[in-house]
Amino acid sequence: MLKRISALAIGLALLLTGNEVVLAGTPFEGFNYNFWGGYVPSPAAYVPVMTIGGRDIGVGDFANPADLSSDRYGNIYVMDTGNNRLVVFDRDLNLVKIIDSFTMNGRVEHFNNPNGVFVSHDMNIHIADTENRRVVTLDQYGNFVREIAQPEFGALEDEIDFRPLRVLADRGGRTFVTVMHVFEGIMSFNSDGEFMGYFGTIDVRFNPIDMLWRFLSTPEQRARQILFIPTEFSGMDLDDYGFIYATNRDRFGGEMIQRLNPRGENVLVNINDNVEIIGSQRFRLAGPFAGASIFVDVAARSHGIYSVLDNNRGRVYTYDSQGNLLYAFAGTGNILGMSRNVVALEAVDDSLLVLDTQRGQIIYFEPTEYGRLINSAIALIYDGDQAAATAKWHRLLEIDEHFALAHSGIGQAMLAAGENRLAMDYLHRGMNLRYYSLALRRYRTELLQDSLNYALTVGLLIVLGIAGYRIRKRYKKGGTAS
Secondary structure, three states, X not given: OHHHHHHHHHHHHHHHHOHHHHHOOOOOOEEEEOOOOOEEEEOOOEEEEEEXXXXXXXXXXXXXXXXXXXXXXXOEEEEEHHHOXXXXXXXXXXXXXXXXXXXXXXXXXXXXXXXXXXXXOOOOEEEEEHHHOEEEEEOOOOOEEEEEOOOOOOOXXXXXXXXXXXXXXXXXXXXXXXXXXXXXXXXXXXXXXXEEEEEOOOOOOOOHHHHHHHHHOOHHXXXXXXXXXXXXXXXXXXXXXXXXXXXEOOHHHOOOEEEEOOOOOEOOOOOOOOOOOOOOOOOOOOOOOOOOOOEEEEEEOOOOOEEEEEOOOOEEEEEOOOOOEEEEEOOEOOOOOOEOOEEEEEEEOOEEEEEEOOOOEEEEEEEOHHHHHHHHHHHHHHOOOHHHHHHHHHHHHHHOOOOHHHHHHHHHHHHHOOOHHHHHHHHHHOOOHHHHHHHHHHHHHHHHHHHHHHHHHHHHHHHHHHXXXXXXXXXXXXXXXX
């Protein structure tokens, strides 16, 4: 209860004072990365305003909760794995319902270690019932709709142990399932629940150290070593255009996050080759929180924005449609807003919810003025309203003068307005090489045109002066002869 009172106090302060005061009280520091991948401190884009446990809703403690989802009304669905139930509550923490059983073919069925939940646009609830080796679809009232069990394979394919971990359903009626120890990709099923094949793959990218060790090993040693096989997808979400965002736990497994089109091809964009979409760019090799980021979930948000959850450090990284890191926040610890073992991430409007399975709690984050300005500016740029976005960029630079994306945004607006020299200054500060090169070319062309006009004008005056001089000279000669 004390934690909730403290959280609500922070939320009230956020509403009354704006982000400048609240930033000083956040348990973590916001940050970004510069063009070369260097760490740059920044104001916190999000602050914790509440922690939510099962007791706050009146259902007792959550036990090892594994996943979160939400519906179009803002209701939150918590997969309470250890209690074999799904808990649903509204924005005001009022319990909506508990689903711990359903009736199928006249028989009451219960869940067994369910791990994943997803609410589709039609309000159907899709549950990855892991140890029952099935995916169950219920309607919004908890009535049975469909079951996907052990898929049937062709004669040339080996049977698998169908233990689903995460589930997702698109508007076309297709269901996508990540399955424990299945490395071929995401399993896809049609609207009738029939297996269609694997969707998306994780390209294997070898660790050079492991490669060298295998080269030096004997055949017997190589036989005992781990094979270079793809890793499993860890989290999924669906964006407004039907593209699937999927995360991969292993940095050396290939792309840690993918945006998969309807054909299963990764179309994720990153315009900066120096900063990969891998969470932490630099990290320790030993000690607490050593190693690379481990992405366990992703939340697809509006206007091409997406956020990913790092289990290793408890952080949330948010990117735009071009792969620019917008902000990073949160971390591990024992005080409000910090976590112990994060497993799921969900976006509800501009709010972000992080599920901590070890504590059995949801950490509720709200944007500060800084975070709201970034989200708004990106949305305006995405919609093509560059003029309105420029005002947001200027306000952001008043809060954080080192925010490179704001410099870049203003520079692009200046470039569009034909202010090439001014655009170069802003684009240089924003380290936007592509648009800086364009602004430089246009500025050179502008100088050349001005110089050419000046040269032609001077040349014309010289020609006219010479012609006038010759005419005057001839006129004088003619007058003398007469």
